[in-house]
Amino acid sequence: MKNLLITLCLPLGFGCSQILGTMNTDTATPQSEQSNQLVSNQRDVAAPVSDDNLFQSGMAPQDNYTKATPPMRKNINHYVRGIMQDMVENLQYVSEQTPLAVSSFIFLDEDYNDGSLLGNQIAESFMHELHSFGVPVIDFKTTDYMRVTSTGDFVFSRDYLELNQDQNFKYVLAGTLVNHQGGVLVNARIVGLESKAVVGSAQGFIPQSVADALNSSYRTDGIMLKQVSK
Helix, strand or coil, rough: HHHHHHHHHHHHHHHHHHHHHHHHHHHHHHHHHHHHHHHHHHHCCCCCCCCCCHHCCCCCCCCCCCCCCCCCCCHHHHHHHHHHHHHCCCCCCCCCCCEEEEECCCCCCCCCCCCCHHHHHHHHHHHHHHHHHCCCCCCCCCCEEEEECCCEEEEEEEHHHHHHHHCCCCCEEEEEEECCCCEEEEEEEEEECCCCCCCEEEEEEEEEEHHHHHCCCCEEEEEEEECCCC
């Protein structure tokens, strides 16, 4: 009986092994064919160009992108604002009821009758800062009329004969400049016209590069142009 069972099981085991082998072969064949098809469909990628001559000749392709804007350099107004903040901390007797005027800043070692572009611009900046702090400012260079010419319309003048001699201010902001290594020292103060008392003062420093930037206002294609003095 035992021999009969062994004889019957042998053909069954042999048949099962053949069936499993056939299924594995059928499954592997499509996978192999699919892999070969994917490889054949891939596009050939060219090697990167490394020719230096192509780059130097200007023929190399360039990407279209926007360069980052360089940070803006601080101008005179920034430094005058800092000086004004220091002056407000020790300012006395000047309020919204006491208008004042601003004069040109002059160099300490030069004639007090000679102005400069730097000194005039510092005065203009202080006029703006005083107004921003709520202090009334009198622009005494304003005439009583509009002067119309062929080159423009003007209301400002530096001719004292064209200006009103009766001005409504009792305080004036003035100051001196001193050339220093690397820049210009600024000494600012507010003085009473009648008492000559200093009611506010401050000091500051303007880098030389910022001061020199006033002379580069007119440019053509990056070339600095200076007006010839008459």
